Amino acid sequence: xxxxxxxxxxxxLYIGGKFPRSESGRSYIVQxxxxxxxxRKDARDAVVAARAAVKGxxxxxxxxxxxVLYRVAEMLxxxxxxxxALGVPGEEVDAAIxxxxxxxxxxxxxxxxxxxxxxxxxxxxxxxxxxxxxxVAVVAPERPxxxxxVSVIAPAIVSGNTVVVAASPAEPLxxxxxxxxxxxxxxxxxxxxxLTGKISETVPTLAAHMDVNAIDLTGVADAGLAAxxxxxxAENLKRVLRPAPADHxxxxxxxxxxxxxxxxxxxxxxxxGV
Amino acid sequence: xxxxxxxxxxxLSELGRSETALRTFLHGLxxxxxxxxxxxxxxxxxxxxxxxxxxxxxxxxIRMVDLTxxxxxxxxxxxxxxxxKALRPDPADPSCPHVGAVCVYPAMVPYVAEVLxxxxxxxxxxxxxxxxxxxxxxxKLADTRAAVEAGADEIDMVINRSAFLAGRYxxxxxEIVATKEACxxxxxxxxxETGELATYDNVRRASWLAMLAGGDFIKTSTxxxxxxxxxxxxxxxxEAVRDFRAATGRQVGVKPAGGIRTTKDAIKYLVMVNETVGxxxxxPDWFRFGASSLLNDLLMQRTKLTTGVYAGPDYxxxx
Numbered sequence: 001x002x003x004x005x006x007x008x009x010x011x012x013l014y015i016g017g018k019f020p021r022s023e024s025g026r027s028y029i030v031q032x033x034x035x036x037x038x039x040r041k042d043a044r045d046a047v048v049a050a051r052a053a054v055k056g057x058x059x060x061x062x063x064x065x066x067x068v069l070y071r072v073a074e075m076l077x078x079x080x081x082x083x084x085a086l087g088v089p090g091e092e093v094d095a096a097i098x099x100x101x102x103x104x105x106x107x108x109x110x111x112x113x114x115x116x117x118x119x120x121x122x123x124x125x126x127x128x129x130x131x132x133x134x135x136v137a138v139v140a141p142e143r144p145x146x147x148x149x150v151s152v153i154a155p156a157i158v159s160g161n162t163v164v165v166a167a168s169p170a171e172p173l174x175x176x177x178x179x180x181x182x183x184x185x186x187x188x189x190x191x192x193x194x195l196t197g198k199i200s201e202t203v204p205t206l207a208a209h210m211d212v213n214a215i216d217l218t219g220v221a222d223a224g225l226a227a228x229x230x231x232x233x234a235e236n237l238k239r240v241l242r243p244a245p246a247d248h249x250x251x252x253x254x255x256x257x258x259x260x261x262x263x264x265x266x267x268x269x270x271x272x273g274v
Numbered sequence: 275x276x277x278x279x280x281x282x283x284x285x286l287s288e289l290g291r292s293e294t295a296l297r298t299f300l301h302g303l304x305x306x307x308x309x310x311x312x313x314x315x316x317x318x319x320x321x322x323x324x325x326x327x328x329x330x331x332x333x334x335x336i337r338m339v340d341l342t343x344x345x346x347x348x349x350x351x352x353x354x355x356x357x358x359k360a361l362r363p364d365p366a367d368p369s370c371p372h373v374g375a376v377c378v379y380p381a382m383v384p385y386v387a388e389v390l391x392x393x394x395x396x397x398x399x400x401x402x403x404x405x406x407x408x409x410x411x412x413x414k415l416a417d418t419r420a421a422v423e424a425g426a427d428e429i430d431m432v433i434n435r436s437a438f439l440a441g442r443y444x445x446x447x448x449e450i451v452a453t454k455e456a457c458x459x460x461x462x463x464x465x466x467e468t469g470e471l472a473t474y475d476n477v478r479r480a481s482w483l484a485m486l487a488g489g490d491f492i493k494t495s496t497x498x499x500x501x502x503x504x505x506x507x508x509x510x511x512x513e514a515v516r517d518f519r520a521a522t523g524r525q526v527g528v529k530p531a532g533g534i535r536t537t538k539d540a541i542k543y544l545v546m547v548n549e550t551v552g553x554x555x556x557x558p559d560w561f562r563f564g565a566s567s568l569l570n571d572l573l574m575q576r577t578k579l580t581t582g583v584y585a586g587p588d589y590x591x592x593x
Contacts, residue, residue: 044584051586211586235583 011035011172013042013196014179016049017189028197031087031173037197043164043205046193050135050162051211053190058132058160066107069158072185073100079181086173088146095251096150103154106259110159114260118267125270130263132160133239134213137206139199141219145171147250149178152218155258157191164193164212166203168219172196200225207232214239214262221246286522289486290451293444300443300482306474306510315505318549319542325579328541332576333371335540335568336363337558340398340529342377342566343593344405344497350385352593353378357389359591364573367580373569374558375428379404380421387425398463399426402453405467405496407432411449418456428461429453430493433480435470443483450487463529464489466511469501474510481514491527493564502532503564508543512550525554531564537575540568566593 012019013036021027024039036042057065076083076097083093111129118126136156141148145168156163167175179194195202199220207215207229215233220226220243233240241261289295323331341360343353357376364370375396376386383399390397399421403409409417418429431453437445454462464484468477484492492511495502508530515526528547534540540563547555555561570590577585 047584205584208583209586210583210589236586 009033011176011196013038013046014176014183014192014194015042015046015190016052016193017183019179019183022197026197030169031171033173035172035176035196038195038202039197040201040205042195043202044209046164046195047135047137047206047209047211049190050164050193053162053188054132054134054160056188057157057162057191058134060160062108062111065158065160066104068186069100069104069107069154072182072187073097073104075181075185076100076178079177082177083146083174086177088144088174092144092147096147099147099150099254100154102254103158103259106256107158110259110263114263115265120269123272125272126267127270128265128267130159130260131266133262133264134161135211136161136163136214136216136262137203137209137212138163138165138216139203139219140165140167140175141244141248141250142168142170142221144250145174146178148219149175151250151254152216152258153192155254156216156262157187159259159263161214161262162191162193164195164206166199166206166219167194167196169196169198203229204232207238208235210236212236212238214241216241216258216262218244286486290444290447293442296443296447296483296486297441300479303475303478303482306478308474308506311474311506311509315509315546318509318546319505321542321545323541323545329576329579331541331544332537332572332579334556334558335537335544335563336572336576337371337374338562339373339569339572340375340377340531340562340564341373341569342497342531342564343382344377344379344400348379348382350382353382353385354389355591356593357386357395359569359593360395361390361393363569364576364590367577370573370576374562377428377430377564380417380424380426383421383424383426396428396461397426398428398430399424400430400432400465400496401426402431402449404430404432404465405498407434408436411452414449415452415456418453422456422458422460426460428463428491429457430463430465432465432467432496433484435467438471438476438480438483443479446480447483447487450484450489454488461490462488463491463493463527465493465496465531467496467499468494468503468507468511469499474506477507477510478514481511482518485515485518485524485526489526491529491562493529493531495530495532495564497532497564503530503534505542505546509546509550512547512555515555516551525560527560527562528555529562529564534563534565535567536571537568540572 022036022038023041026037027034028037080093115129120126138152215238226243289299360373360376375398377398380399401418401421402414434446466480519525574585
């Protein structure tokens, strides 16, 4: 019997729950694999997919979103070895799984902790409730490729936002493999959209896009580019998360700033009965 | 004008006199090659239209839009807002052209007429028991007259599909002739409702029937049945108006309606018009899009071209 020829994998984008090639047809070689080099138009398509997914995802109950995030952790656990084979250290995969679980727990607690009844001088109930801001563009940190990516996606989507993520250009394989995990985790298509390729090609489009509500510049290492992106983002008053410092410890307690920055607070005045 | 063309012309005007003559003529039209039409339409959809050509196409498409609202829930306020949008689709950019027409139900015509008075935007009204057309003829004609009296200068009528599919072509013909008469000076657009005609051969026959009876425009659909305008159907209709002009010298317009929602789709139709009937039809007087959501996509693409930044639906009106 002849020796079996292994199937070589093509690493594609993840947009609207599907795995398309780049609209431009381009690819680049990284980590010994061909990876799609996304274009401005892929970024545009990803925003359209993300916008379409907002209604269903933000409208889902917090309990349901928490379950889906927990399901992601389950699926990631099952694929642990696959990530290790891609060169992701075992403890990083474990930390990434734990991070999904940690954020899953936050889904139905955000409104309690960051919303509530406000005391006012008048015959009113005054209630504040945090709501998702909408579509968030995210630049994932260069390293750690998996934990860093999970640490920027999970806080954005746990509250009901949808994201367009520019993956680490140097280590995109873990990102695309994570997309395969997401695609099999009951996460509705379009909630997470993943672009691989050059940050300088796709992110300026996202920063200027009028239908993007917030931008997370965590992975932008170049200070000049970060400033340029913030200026573009100012056009429609996007919420901005500034780049993370180079020595940021991704294994440490993530804190809540990432979640709370991507929320809008709605306050309701309701007349009290006599 | 040659002798044969003149005799062909008189022959065609005689057709409406008898059921037999109409049937013989319509069934004598060459059959449509279904695979060929679909392949041709798909092929024309692959053209890449970019930069300055795209900017021109978008402006032309905006001028061709029949901004439509045909809902039971239409109110005077809603149609007034729509009419205001027709006059100035992009309030932020004075260079943006106005649309071709506003299309509403007859009861809403007076409110739109107030807003459009003195402008070059046409006022179209559906009539003749739209969308089913299942009403007695005198009711349909009264519907038409009322719309014209209220201020509509274009009437979108539906053909009697029931009679057409039963093969009673003369009845369909006579209804169109009567409606045309009821229109007076208003332009008559004849809706074939191609989604209910089942075959491309029927689309070709209905197109010829509508043109022979005096329709100024032939329109694909009401937008009220699941299958609306498709590129192959529009291709068949464009070929019909081309052949009709060659045979009679009279030019008839075409209006695909329903299901055209994106700039990309609209540009595909413009390419098809240019390649099938030529630039004579690339004008709002001869080609229209029946659409509502298309306009916002055209405006967003236009904004992208002028500002270089992708626009979002938050910055344009909902209706």
